[in-house]
Amino acid sequence: MTDDKRRSDCPINLSLEIFGDKWTLLILRDIFFFENRHFNKFVNLENISTNILTDRLNRLVKHQILIKEKDPKNLSAFVYSLTPRGLELLPTVLEIFYWGANHTPENCAPNHFYKAVKKDKPTVIKRLREKLIQSHNIKITSTL
């Protein structure tokens, strides 16, 4: 096996091929932290173009990070929900938050949330996870 082949099978490379771009991670941020689950909410993402947004949402559905369904509250719209494997991206996005809160001077991280993460990251993840399982109606069949 060549070095390049080995590298391509690297779990980090395979992960990044799925979600390793700014727009995808911003969509996940909106889902995890802003309770956004609709196309017409995601379009408010930092100057995202609708064709990029469509592409990234489709990729997330294709890779079983999100599920796209008719919104029961508005049948002319679609709602995006996290899958169990999508939910497991929460720690990655939270680490990006924490780095940014510590290392980008101009950031506007909410102080109470930053302090909670700094004090006890696992508890913050657990609470957010439980909230998302409820609101997205995620069926967890096993825990890692």
Added chain:
Amino acid sequence: MTDDKRRSDCPINLSLEIFGDKWTLLILRDIFFFENRHFNKFVNLENISTNILTDRLNRLVKHQILIKEKDPKNLSAFVYSLTPRGLELLPTVLEIFYWGANHTPENCAPNHFYKAVKKDKPTVIKRLREKLIQSHNIKITSTL
């Protein structure tokens, strides 16, 4: 303040503007896990082009994630070292590893390392961190 303005100041957005692309995160992976610190080693990254590699390394230096210095062992070459704030990206990259090891069936994560992360992530981070502080000669002036 508009919603868009608020979002742009988001620590996740600001972080992703620095390192939110596949190539940058693969360079960091190589630094954290493969002890690569030289341009002619990074060129082995998954089919990266040399102009992208040059751009991403320059960006990491510009954003004080890496320092570029003459290599004392080979004065005709340059060596890249982590800064304290670069080192703090280790938990993010480790979370990406862990997600990929759990959720990409074709990945080749080393089993012993995966098991260690699964069992006790904070200890793995602590050990890797100490190793990198030594090998990159990182001057830590404060802990977060």
